[in-house]
Amino acid sequence: MKRPAKKVATDRSFVVALARGLDVLRAFRPNDGLLGNQEIAARTGLPKPTISRLTYTLCKLGYLTQVPRFEKYQLAPAAMAIGYAALANLGVRHLSEPFRDELMRQTGGAVAIGGRDRFSMIYFGQSRSSMTVGVQLDVGSRVPIATTAMGRAYIWALPDDERAALLRELREHYGSRWSKLKDGIERAGEMVAKHGFAISVGEWQHDVHAAGVALRLNDGTGPYAFNCGAPAFRFSEELLINDIGPRLLAMVRNIEAALGATAVPLDTRTITNKKSKTGGKLAREVEEI
Missing domain, CATH: 3.30.450.40 (GAF domain)
Incomplete structure (x- = not known):
């Protein structure tokens, strides 16, 4: 997955943290099931410590659900609601x-x-x-x-x-x-x-x-x-x-x-x-x- 272009680093209106969080959500594909931090890091190109903070935050916001047994995550209803709203429009x-x-x-x-x-x-x-x-x-x-x-x-x-x-x-x-x-x-x-x-x-x-x-x-x-x-x-x-x-x-x-x-x-x-x-x-x- 391509990360934001380097030129956004000079764009004061561009929120890098938000972009990275959305990259984490984009990492999940149809029929994927569960993904761990290492898999998400590989797909996004982001460092694993950064992924750990992002998945923690997204869980707190209700966009991801953690499955402790496997130490992995899946998309939560809040994330799916965004997609369904887009489709409806x-x-x-x-x-x-x-x-x-x-x-x-x-x-x-x-x-x-x-x-x-x-x-x-x-x-x-x-x-x-x-x-x-x-x-x-x-x-x-x-x-x-x-x-x-x-x-x-x-x-x-x-x-x-x-x-x-x-x-x-x-x-x-x-x-x-x-x-x-x-x-x-x-x-x-x-x-x-x-x-x-x-x-x-x-x-x-x-x-x-x-x-x-x-x-x-x-x-x-x-x-x-x-x-x-x-x-x-x-x-x-x-x-x-x-x-x-x-x-x-x-x-x-x-x-x-x-x-x-x-x-x-x-x-x-x-x-x-x-x-x-x-x-x-x-x-x-x-x-x-």
Whole structure:
């Protein structure tokens, strides 16, 4: 888990202690169960003595519950209440549900909506059936921005300056892996420009294929992103491009209309899809990060 950037040290309005406490809560993931101080320290990158003080404080405030028998902690109802309150306020989650369910029935894929959490997309709505047993994700699950269809669609829905900042952070985060990842992000940008959606063909998990489409509302929230995925043997790359992707794009456009949203498409005037990876504005934008 990435700690706050060094520049916040000079930001007098930034409360480091609060940020660290929230990092501790972020360390807990769906299906984790119990975590000890050492595990939390490893996930947050914070010193164990600091973690001990933070978990003690969070227990006193009711956000964590200690299980003395195992000397570990679990999220308490007060922490879960924050998450449920956030979900309740996400109108797009509720409005999109019948659209997601219909696309799930049409395609047999799992259909989800998510928003960004640092270098991940976190699911806050999910429609799946017995046909999607190979995609074991649910509300609260995180998937990486850089390698998933949902994440890549999100990246290319950002304003230029925000996307450039995120790409710089991703380069720092992934280090030597960045060269390969940026190629996938670049290809996704070309696909969004040409088709309106991104795909991931075994690039996150080798046996999962998916398409992704971004949604940006005119109230300034988001962007959010949807995906439709299934085991690789069910969704071939050809099917993603010719059927699943267009269906997902149509679904998102219908949701935009229902919400009174304004689509913010990628500016295709600056991209020529016939250019090679080393040519064109898009390629240079990612290459320079």
